[in-house]
Amino acid sequence: MEKIVILTGAGISAESGLATFRDEGGLWAAHRIEDVATPEAFERDPDLVHRFYNARRTQAARVAPNAAHRALARLQERHGGEVVLVTQNVDALHEAAGSRAVMHMHGTLAGALCARCEARWPAPLVMSTQDACPVCxxxxxxPDIVWFGEMPHGMEAIWTHLEEADVFAAIGTSGNVYPAAAFAQHAGRAGAHTIELNLEASYNTRDFAETRLGRASQVVPEWVGAVLGD
Incomplete structure (x- = not known):
């Protein structure tokens, strides 16, 4: 059976009410990346960084999965082959929809990380500079978030999955953040059929053999239905 590898980005969660980064009025409109999403920013002003991610954590706790998330969970459940779900998103909407073994390459809002000993534990809703590491x-x-300038999680396994894929699908991604922006080329060179499902063509749309444009809540369930033969 076909092995399907899926990459999801902020566009799939936008319809659930989570702000995206790069759209006008998105999260970065009020904050410079350099001020909230780099190791240097945390060293310079950890209070600001914690306030930013506390707000994101609160926002994420108030939203629910949409039809696109649920469709991917259905694909994992019913497809006869392996379905690997990789996400750039730090929310837990895939898991809330029923997906399993989601690979969060950029970390999760639900996690806390010790910058000194690298211990990890579940994050409370509100974090502060006074929180002590339970280990050291x-x-x-x-926050257990991969910031700009840091290496995304699980890259060795992700590259291997891409090389083994029969189908690679990118959903709701901008196509201008590496290394994820290189996934379509990597999978395509290994022989996978590459498909983009997006509200509008991504920056790297030329890397895909097929493009389907529209709202994620519409095009993703339609694609999943076609794969499953519904």
């Missing part, structure tokens, strides 16, 4: 005791707690 250092007051160096940060």
């Amino acid at each position: 005791g250092a007051k160096a707690t940060r």
Whole structure:
């Protein structure tokens, strides 16, 4: 059976009410990346970084999966082959929809990380600079988020999955953030059929053999239905 590897980005969660980064009025409109999403920003002003991610965590706790998330969970459940779900998103909407073994390459809002000893534990809704690491005791707690300039999680496994894929689908991605922007080329060179499902063509749309444009809540269930033969 076909192995399907799927990459999702902010566009799939936008219809659930989560702000995207790069759209006008998105999250970065009020904050410079350099101020909230780099290791240097955390070192310079950890209070600001915590306030930013506390707000994101609160927002994420208030939303629910949409039809696109649910369709991908259905694909994982019913497809006879392997379905690998990789996401750039730090929310838990895929899991809330029923998806399993989601690979969060950029970390999760639900996680806390010690900047000193690298211990990990579940994050409370509100984090602060006074939170001590439960392992080493250092007051160096940060969100378990991959910031700009840091290496995304699980890259070795992701590259292997892409090389083994029969189908690679990118959903709701801008196509201008690496290394994820290179996934379509990598999978295509290995022989996969590459398809983009997006509200509008991505920056790297030329890397896809097929493009389907529209709202994720519409085009993703339609695509999943076609794959499953519904």
